[in-house]
Amino acid sequence: MAKTHQDGEIRFDPATVLITGASSGIGAELARFYARSGRRLVLWGRDPARLEQVARDCRTMGATVATRELNLADGAAAIAAFRADDDAYPVDLLILAAGLGDMRQQAALTERAETVLELGLVNFATxxxxxxxxxxxxxGRRRGHIVLLGSVAAFHALPFAAGYSGSKAGLARFAEALRNGLLEHGVGVTLVSPGFVDTPMSRRVSSTKPFLQSAPQAARLIARAVEEERPHLIFPRIFAGLRLLDIVLPRPIRDFVLRRLKAEQAPRPTI
Structure with missing residues (x-):
């Protein structure tokens, strides 16, 4: 891994990049972004067919690609898999892009307990x-960068998505603490908090998706944040303002507004 100057700009040049959630959405676009000759990509995903398509795309761009089919609900298996992959090729850039997005169904009074558990495992614990x-x-190598993909939902107590917003809030606080712990050891940490991005997850949401961005746009923004070693990337920028608004509003007003938000989502497809 090296940081070199090219055309007057700093370029982050990791030799090995491991990406979870690489079979679709932002993870897939990040894989394509980082694919180039001389670079090794280790791509994890739950859908083997889509994962192999992304791998083929990356190989045509010159990258050496290894894939791994894995469900992050099994945290112990994920840890063992990472150590095995890192033993084979030390990972310079670790992008944890996998995640699940689920909310309370319209006719239900609460979310399913099993779904909240799964969201906690896949979005936070693993x-x-x-x-x-x-x-x-x-x-130990005194180099590397870790990216954790959160959500702007972490900033707001969404009553129809307590499991999702709660899991992302936990990840946000963890990322901040991890970064503070690694700052003096040559390892960077970037938390990414996107709004709506055009991915299979967001397409299940049938309600309004303001300021929707494409997955390739999101990948470019994330890569730039890594290059700049930014601790936190929020996009679109308007959500940074909404985060501050959530902080400064008196709780009764904030709760009043949140209770009146509505959202609908199609069930998650099975793989």
């Missing part, structure tokens, strides 16, 4: 454990 496993290895 990414946090993988980031820690990555940090263990990177600290």
């Amino acid at each position: 990414p946090a454990a993988l980031a820690t496993a990555g940090a263990e290895r990177m600290v």
